[in-house]
Amino acid sequence: MIEQLLSHYNYWVVIILMMVGFYIVVAQGNLVKKVVGLNIFQTSVFIFYISVGKVEGGTAPILVEGVDVYSNPLPHVLILTAIVVGIATTALALALVIRIKEAYGSVEESELQIRDQQC
Amino acid sequence: MLLFLLIVTAFAIAYTKDLFAVVMLAGIYGLLSASFFVALDAVDVAFTEAAVGAGISPLLMLATLGLTGRFQTQTKSRFYLLGFALVVLVGALLMIGTADMPAFGSVDAPAQQHVAPRYIEKSYEEIAIPNVVTSVLASYRGFDTLGEVAVIFTAGLGVLSLLSISRKEEEKEGGVASMYEHTILRIVSKILIPAMLIFALYVQFHGEYGPGGGFQAGVIFAAAIILYSILFGLDVAKRVVNESVLQILAALGLLLYGSVGVVTMLSGKNFLDYNALAEDPGTGQHIGIIVIELGVGITVAAVMILIFFAFSRRMDREGGA
Amino acid sequence: MLAHLPILQVILPFLAAPICLILRKPKLAWLFALIVSAAALAVSGLLLQQVYAGGVISYELGGWAPPWGIEYRIDLLNAYVLLVVSSLATIVLLGAHTSVQKEIEAHKQTWFYSLYLLCFAGLLGIVATGDAFNVFVFLEISSLSTYALIALGRDRRALWAAYQYLIMGTIGATFILIGIGFLYMMTGTLNMNDLAMRIDAVESTTTVLAAFGFIVVGTSLKLALFPLHLWLPNAYTYAPSMVTAFIAATATKVAVYVLIRFLFTIFGESYSFGRHPLAEILIPLAIIGLLSASTVSISQPLIKRMLAYSSVAQIGYIVLGIGMGSALGLTASLLHVFNHAMMKGGLFLALAAVTYRMGGSEIGHMRGLARTMPLTFWAFVLGGLSLIGVPLTVGFVSKWYLILAAIELGWWPIVIVVLVGSLLAVLYVGRVVETGWFGEPEKPGRNEAPPSLLIPLWILIAANFYFGIDTRLTIGVAENAAAWLMGGGSGL
Known part of the structure; x- marks a missing residue:
C-alpha cells in the first residue's frame, strides 16, 4: 500500500487537484470563478499527461551528444496543443461572462436564474 | 514540494471570495505548474504554460473582473450537494484508475515503449532537427497542430462576435485614458518593446534547437503590442496595428499553414508531407516546419492582440459611461 | 486527386473558413461557403462509393505511417456519418442567407459563415480521423464554434445558454481527454486501430476501466443523454434559427458516432457489453x-x-x-x-x-x-x-x-x-x-x-x-x- 502510494504520488496529487478544480466548477456560483475552476481542472489533466511521459533519469527531449535517456516527447506535444485549446476556451468563456454581465447585471448563477424566470 | 504548493494554491482559490486574489492565485498556480513541468523535463510545455497560465489567462481574467466586479456575493450554488457528490464520484473513478497504473517514471511503462521510441531514435535521421518535441509537433503530428491553430482562430472569431461593436457605435467613442503621463514607464518600455519583438523572432526561429516555436513567439509578440497599448492607449495602438488588418492576418496565418498541405498534395505526396517540398527529405522537412511555424506565429499573435483589444474596448466603454 | 478524398473532405470547409473572413461581404461569404459545402458533400458521396467498392481507406497525414503519424481511416460507418453531416450542413446553408440577414447584426454575418464552416469542418474531422487525440482537437474546434454561434442569438438568454453549454461541454471534452490519457498510458498508442489491438492485453486493468468510464460519460455529455442533457434545451431554443437547425441535425449525431466508435471499435463489443x-x-x-x-x-x-x-x-x-x-x-x-x-x-x-x-x-x-x-x-x-x-x-x-x-x-x-x-x-x-x-x-x-x-x-x-x-x-x-x-x- 505504502509502496503504491510512493510510486504513484504524482497521480494522487493530480487527482486531488482535479477534484478541487471540478468542485469549483460545479459548486461555485460565480461565473468568473467557474472559469478559474475549469482552468485548474484542465491544468491538472496536463500535469497527469506530463507525469506519464517522465522517464527516470531522463532529460528534456532535445537531442544532445552523449545522452541516451530522454523523457517521452509525445505527451509534451499533446499537452502543448491542449494548453492552447484551454486558453481558447477561457477567452471565449470570459467574453461570454462580460456579455452576460451587461445583459443581466449580474454574474452570479442564482441571480441569473431568478432574472430569467421573471421574464 | 511543488506539488504540495499546487494543492495549497488550489484550495486557497476554492475558498477565497475576493476574485482579484483568486486571479492572482490562479497566476501563481500557472507559474507553479510551469516550474513543475520543467522538473519533469517538459521545457516546451513549461514555456507555454508560463506564457498562458501566468500571462494571458490572468490578464484576461483581470480585464473581466474590471467589468463584472471584484467580489462574489454567494459561494454555494443551488446544486452544492449534488456537485459535491459528483466530485466524489469522479475522484473515486480516478482512484480506481490509479490502482493498476505503471509506477511514475518507470522506463518500461507501455507509454514509453510503443510509439515514442521511434521519435527519439529516428527523428534526427528523418527530420534532422534536435528538438524532438518540435519534430513531433510540426511533422509527425503536424495535423494536430493545424487543428490547434484553427482552435485559436475560432476563439478569436468567437470573442470578436461577442464583444465587437458596429462601426457606427465605435465612432461615437472618444479618446481613452492611458498611462502616457508616466515618463519613466514610457522610456523603459521604448527599450523593452523592441527587445520583446526581437526575442519573439528569436523564439519563432529557434524552436528547432531549443524550446520555443510559433505559439510561444506569437504570444510574446502579442505581449509587446499589448504592453504598448496599455502604456500609450488603445487608440494609439490601434493606429499602429489596425484591427481589420489583424483579422486578415489571423486568417492568413491559418491559410499559410494549410497551403503547405495543399502544395505537398499538388506535388503528389500526402497532405502536409514536407518531403515533397525539396529533393532532400531533410531540407523539405526544414522548409515545411519553418513555414508552418510562421503560420502558427502569425495567427496566434494576431488573435491574441484582437482578443485583448476586444476586452479592453469593453472596459473603456464601461469607464466612459 | 481521388486518393486525397479523405483529407479533402475535411480540409475544404476547414480552409474555406479563413477565406470567408477575408471575403468580408456577407453575401459573398455565404455563396462561397455554400459552394464549398456542396463540394464537401460531393466528396462524401464519392468516399462512400469508394468504401463500397474497395473497402477501408487509410490516408497517412504528413506521409507518416500510423501509429507514428495521424491517420484518416474511412470505413463504412464514418463514410455514412460524413454523408449525413455534409448533406445536412449544405441544405441548411442553402437557406441560411435569408434567415441570417434578419436574425444577425450586419457586421457579424461574415463571422457567422466563418464559424459555421469551422464547426462543419470540426465535425467532419472528428468523424474522419483514426487517431484518438485528433478527435479531441477537432471536437474543440466544433465545440468552440458552436458556443460562439449560439451566443449570436438575439435573446439575452442565448448568452447564458452558451455559457452553460461551454462549461458542460468543456467538462465533457476534458473527461474524454482524461480517458484518452489513461488509454495511452496503458497501451502507448493513440491510433484507434492500434488501440483496438493492444487493449486486449490490458483489458482487465482498472486503468482501462476508468478510461472507459470517463469516455462514456464525456461523450454522453456531448450527445445529451439524460440526465446530462441539461445544456441542450436552452442552447437549441435561443440560438439563431439556422444554428439550431444545423447543430440539432449534426452535432449530437457526431457525438453518437464517437460513442459507437469507442464502444465497438476501440474497446470492442465483448469488453463494453460482456465485461461491464x-x-x-x-x-x-x-x-x-x-x-x-x-x-x-x-x-x-x-x-x-x-x-x-x-x-x-x-x-x-x-x-x-x-x-x-x-x-x-x-x-x-x-x-x-x-x-x-x-x-x-x-x-x-x-x-x-x-x-x-x-x-x-x-x-x-x-x-x-x-x-x-x-x-x-x-x-x-x-x-x-x-x-x-x-x-x-x-x-x-x-x-x-x-x-x-x-x-x-x-x-x-x-x-x-x-x-x-x-x-x-x-x-x-x-x-x-x-x-x-x-x-x-x-x-x-x-x-x-x-x-x-x-x-x-x-x-x-x-x-x-x-x-x-x-x-x-x-x-x-x-x-x-x-x-x-x-x-x-x-x-x-
Whole structure:
C-alpha cells in the first residue's frame, strides 16, 4: 500500500487537484470563478499527461551528444496543443461572462436564474 | 514540494471570495505548474504554460473582473450537494484508475515503449532537427497542430462576435485614458518593446534547437503590442496595428499553414508531407516546419492582440459611461 | 486527386473558413461557403462509393505511417456519418442567407459563415480521423464554434445558454481527454486501430476501466443523454434559427458516432457489453430520458424548446439501440442517426421560416398558419408525421427496426416504451398542428416564407418520404456497418 502510494504520488496529487478544480466548477456560483475552476481542472489533466511521459533519469527531449535517456516527447506535444485549446476556451468563456454581465447585471448563477424566470 | 504548493494554491482559490486574489492565485498556480513541468523535463510545455497560465489567462481574467466586479456575493450554488457528490464520484473513478497504473517514471511503462521510441531514435535521421518535441509537433503530428491553430482562430472569431461593436457605435467613442503621463514607464518600455519583438523572432526561429516555436513567439509578440497599448492607449495602438488588418492576418496565418498541405498534395505526396517540398527529405522537412511555424506565429499573435483589444474596448466603454 | 478524398473532405470547409473572413461581404461569404459545402458533400458521396467498392481507406497525414503519424481511416460507418453531416450542413446553408440577414447584426454575418464552416469542418474531422487525440482537437474546434454561434442569438438568454453549454461541454471534452490519457498510458498508442489491438492485453486493468468510464460519460455529455442533457434545451431554443437547425441535425449525431466508435471499435463489443453492465446503465437512462423529455415537450409554449426536448427523447431511441448491444439494435440506432437528422433539420427549418415571417416561434405565432403560410405549415405537418413514426416516413423505418431489435431479444417492455414515445409525439406535434389549423391568425392573408427558405425545407421533407419508401441506401449501409462493428461482416 505504502509502496503504491510512493510510486504513484504524482497521480494522487493530480487527482486531488482535479477534484478541487471540478468542485469549483460545479459548486461555485460565480461565473468568473467557474472559469478559474475549469482552468485548474484542465491544468491538472496536463500535469497527469506530463507525469506519464517522465522517464527516470531522463532529460528534456532535445537531442544532445552523449545522452541516451530522454523523457517521452509525445505527451509534451499533446499537452502543448491542449494548453492552447484551454486558453481558447477561457477567452471565449470570459467574453461570454462580460456579455452576460451587461445583459443581466449580474454574474452570479442564482441571480441569473431568478432574472430569467421573471421574464 | 511543488506539488504540495499546487494543492495549497488550489484550495486557497476554492475558498477565497475576493476574485482579484483568486486571479492572482490562479497566476501563481500557472507559474507553479510551469516550474513543475520543467522538473519533469517538459521545457516546451513549461514555456507555454508560463506564457498562458501566468500571462494571458490572468490578464484576461483581470480585464473581466474590471467589468463584472471584484467580489462574489454567494459561494454555494443551488446544486452544492449534488456537485459535491459528483466530485466524489469522479475522484473515486480516478482512484480506481490509479490502482493498476505503471509506477511514475518507470522506463518500461507501455507509454514509453510503443510509439515514442521511434521519435527519439529516428527523428534526427528523418527530420534532422534536435528538438524532438518540435519534430513531433510540426511533422509527425503536424495535423494536430493545424487543428490547434484553427482552435485559436475560432476563439478569436468567437470573442470578436461577442464583444465587437458596429462601426457606427465605435465612432461615437472618444479618446481613452492611458498611462502616457508616466515618463519613466514610457522610456523603459521604448527599450523593452523592441527587445520583446526581437526575442519573439528569436523564439519563432529557434524552436528547432531549443524550446520555443510559433505559439510561444506569437504570444510574446502579442505581449509587446499589448504592453504598448496599455502604456500609450488603445487608440494609439490601434493606429499602429489596425484591427481589420489583424483579422486578415489571423486568417492568413491559418491559410499559410494549410497551403503547405495543399502544395505537398499538388506535388503528389500526402497532405502536409514536407518531403515533397525539396529533393532532400531533410531540407523539405526544414522548409515545411519553418513555414508552418510562421503560420502558427502569425495567427496566434494576431488573435491574441484582437482578443485583448476586444476586452479592453469593453472596459473603456464601461469607464466612459 | 481521388486518393486525397479523405483529407479533402475535411480540409475544404476547414480552409474555406479563413477565406470567408477575408471575403468580408456577407453575401459573398455565404455563396462561397455554400459552394464549398456542396463540394464537401460531393466528396462524401464519392468516399462512400469508394468504401463500397474497395473497402477501408487509410490516408497517412504528413506521409507518416500510423501509429507514428495521424491517420484518416474511412470505413463504412464514418463514410455514412460524413454523408449525413455534409448533406445536412449544405441544405441548411442553402437557406441560411435569408434567415441570417434578419436574425444577425450586419457586421457579424461574415463571422457567422466563418464559424459555421469551422464547426462543419470540426465535425467532419472528428468523424474522419483514426487517431484518438485528433478527435479531441477537432471536437474543440466544433465545440468552440458552436458556443460562439449560439451566443449570436438575439435573446439575452442565448448568452447564458452558451455559457452553460461551454462549461458542460468543456467538462465533457476534458473527461474524454482524461480517458484518452489513461488509454495511452496503458497501451502507448493513440491510433484507434492500434488501440483496438493492444487493449486486449490490458483489458482487465482498472486503468482501462476508468478510461472507459470517463469516455462514456464525456461523450454522453456531448450527445445529451439524460440526465446530462441539461445544456441542450436552452442552447437549441435561443440560438439563431439556422444554428439550431444545423447543430440539432449534426452535432449530437457526431457525438453518437464517437460513442459507437469507442464502444465497438476501440474497446470492442465483448469488453463494453460482456465485461461491464453497460446495457443495464444505458437502457434505463435512455428510457427515462425518452419518456420524460417527450412528456415535458407537450407543455412547452416555445415550439423550438418543444422540439429541443423532443431531440433529447430521440437521443433516447438512439442510445436504446446502442444499449441493446446487438447488430439489429445498432442498425436501428444508425438508421435513426440519419433519419432524425432529416426530420429535425426539416422541422427546425420550418420554424426558421415561421420566425422569419412572424418574428418568433411561440405557440401563438403558429395560430392560423395553415392559411397564412400553408407551404411551411404542411412541411411542418409532414415532418411531424415522420417524427411520430407514421408509415412511409423515415421515422417509421427506424422505429420499426428498433421494435424488431427488441422483439429479437424478447424485451417486450421496450416495444411498449417505443409505442408510448410515439403516442407522446402525437400529442406534442398534434398541439401545434391543431393551433395552426384552427387558430385565428393575427394578420389574415397569405404571408408565405420566401423560396430561399422553402426550397431547403421541402428538400428535407421530401427526403423524409423518399428514404421512408426507398430504404435500400440507408438500411443497406446501416446493416453492413452494424455487422462490421459487431465483428462479423466485411464492412461492405
